[in-house]
Amino acid sequence: MLNLAVILRESATVRPDAPALMSDRGIVTYAELDARSDAVAAGLAGRGAGPGTAIALQLPNIPEFPIAYYGILKTGATVVPLNVLLRAPEVAYQLADSGARALITWSGSVAEAAKGAAEAGLGDLYLVGADDHAARPFDELTTPVTGQFPLCDREPGDTAAIVYTSGTTGVPKGAELTHFQLYMNADIPGRLFEVRPDDVVLTALPLFHVFGMSSAMNVALRFGAAMSLVPRFSAERVLAAIERDHATVFDGVPTMFIALLAAAGTSDHDTSSLRVCVSGGDAIPAHVLDAFERQFGVPILEGYGMTETAATITFNSSAQDRRVYSVGRPVWGVEVQVWDADGRRLPPGRAHIGELVTRGYHTMHGYRGHAAATADAFRGGWFHTGDLGYQDTDGFLYIVDRQKDLIIRGGYNVYPREVEEVLYRHPDVAEAAVVGIPDERLGQEVKAFVVPRPGCFPTARQIIAYTRERLAAYKCPRLVEFRDTLPLTAAGKVVKKALV
The missing domain is CATH 3.30.300.30 (ANL, C-terminal domain)
Incomplete structure (x- = not known):
């Protein structure tokens, strides 16, 4: 049996008074985070949530996101993270497609969320933030618990989260990510990355996106580190949060590094606490990586993954064991090959560019309700990434581009x-x-x-x-x-x- 929420429960048991969440609203300790998510779990369970049900979560990077996320998991229900920028028809589609029974949203999204929920025929809408007649207050969803809420037993292969793809090649599809997959994608990369309990992970990546959810939030909580939450990215907000919370780790996408580099010349914020940065989501331009490392004095470790693999396929595990400009080597338990258009494995070398295919514990259960798309994605027994690249003789992968681009x-x-x-x-x-x-x-x-x-x-x-x-x-x-x-x-x- 395995419930992903165990990563919070264990860290709260070992380090109850340590900071789990830092934000402009103050600090939430591990004991407080565990207790507040217990209260959400009890409230949801009292309304029928449990195995076989799905609860949608549409929040920015505020404390209520992890509070609700782990509360949902504790009941045995499935989390459905939704982008806070979705319009009503998009909300309606993802609610209906996932079968969500309730939606937790916030004041910045409630207008579109309410219309989308109504279109999907969903009546249970809860709101974090200012009161709105279209939704019930989030506090109504919490029920005080005596002791600890018991984690619902789940099988490792049960779905923990349904995360929707961007829909760049068609309608968005819900990737079903399992408890085991998400646990391993927190544990293995965290060990490779040597995340420590005294780390502060600056979290500007949206938590509703698999990179922020898996590689920042789940990794940080698995190892008892703190998260410094930035609700919406801007270079100034991030630089100020690094100084305020003495952040040691920053996870970002290339556009974030570009913006931070541009702002660094006019900023007087102290960023000396940073020890390492991680880039993913897209290939970072070489000159940006070089210039950022010179400016901030910290290495950027590139990795590679996607929604369907719960964020991690390959990683440069340390500044001492990395190949600059590559996305690293496959992490433990993961295989990657480069195939030509006929499904034949290509040899190493820049001259042999093909599609990257992968298999291992890290791949999704499938696309919810899309059996044909799932079968196509896993043809030949390997997950087809749609990314073009090559491998060098030491096993380091280099991404060249997306097939569709x-x-x-x-x-x-x-x-x-x-x-x-x-x-x-x-x-x-x-x-x-x-x-x-x-x-x-x-x-x-x-x-x-x-x-x-x-x-x-x-x-x-x-x-x-x-x-x-x-x-x-x-x-x-x-x-x-x-x-x-x-x-x-x-x-x-x-x-x-x-x-x-």
């Missing part, structure tokens, strides 16, 4: 990330994204979207000339569009389909 221009393969790496080295470029657009003659043409640095005004001709000095002609963008910002997901990844 590959540009085929006049019969030649163009990997957008390679072009973006060059654009990021241009002194006037702050951010860049490269996409393929339809072209009658060549099939696709290469287009670059560029956000200039403040006070810089490059021209399209200059950008194109810069790439032509550094890339083969067929890879260079013929079109350049300047933007003030790039569209980002809530987790900070560029939404390329919004640019095409």
Whole structure:
């Protein structure tokens, strides 16, 4: 038997008075977090929650997220994290698709959440924050407990969470992540990363996203570390929280590191407490990694994972045992191979780029209600990631691009990330994204979207000339569009389909 909530219960038993959560609202100790999640569990159980039921959770990075998350798990119910930016039709779809019986939301999302819940026929809506007639207060969901709420016994293969994919290749699908999968994805990476009880993990990644949920929250609580919660990312908020809480670990996506690097020159916040950073969610540009490490004096360890693998497939486990610019090697118990289009394993080397496939304890149970999509994802007995890359002779993996982002221009393969790496080295470029657009003659043409640095005004001709000095002609963008910002997901990844 295994209930993922055991990671909180055990840390609260060993370190009851240690800080578990830090925020601008103060400190919540492990004993307090355990007790408050017990009260939520009791309240939910009294309303019929338990094995076979699902409870949706739509909150930013505030203390109520882990309080409710582990409370739901303690009852044996399944957590369904929802993005706080979803519109009503999206809320309705994910509530109906997951079969959720209740939704816990917050004041910033309640208008859309209430409409979505009504559309899905869901009446149990609870609100964290200001009162609203559309929902009942979250406090109503809590029931005082004498002693401890008993953890509901679950089988290791039972679903603990249903986390929805971004839907970039179709409708979002709910990846069913199991208690065992999520436990192992906290325990193994945490050991590799050498997370310590005295660590403070700066958590700006949204907890409703698998990276924040699994690699920040579950890892921190598994090892008794503290979480410094930042409800919404901004470079200033993160730098201030690092100083306030003496954060030692920062997990982020490349756009966060870019923003922090840009802000560092004008900031006087003390960030000397940081000992290490982790980058995931997308490949970090090489020059950004190098510049950040010089500026902040800490290493960035890259990893690789996805929703369906509960965040971790590969990882650079330490600054001493890493291959810079790679996403590391498969973590313990995980296999990764590189296959060609015919399902044949490719040998190591940059010349042998193919799709990364993986298998092990880390893969999901399946997509809820999507048997055909699940079978397709696991064809050949391996999970197909949809990412293109290669492996070196020492087993380190390098991500080249997403299959769906590959540009085929006049019969030649163009990997957008390679072009973006060059654009990021241009002194006037702050951010860049490269996409393929339809072209009658060549099939696709290469287009670059560029956000200039403040006070810089490059021209399209200059950008194109810069790439032509550094890339083969067929890879260079013929079109350049300047933007003030790039569209980002809530987790900070560029939404390329919004640019095409």
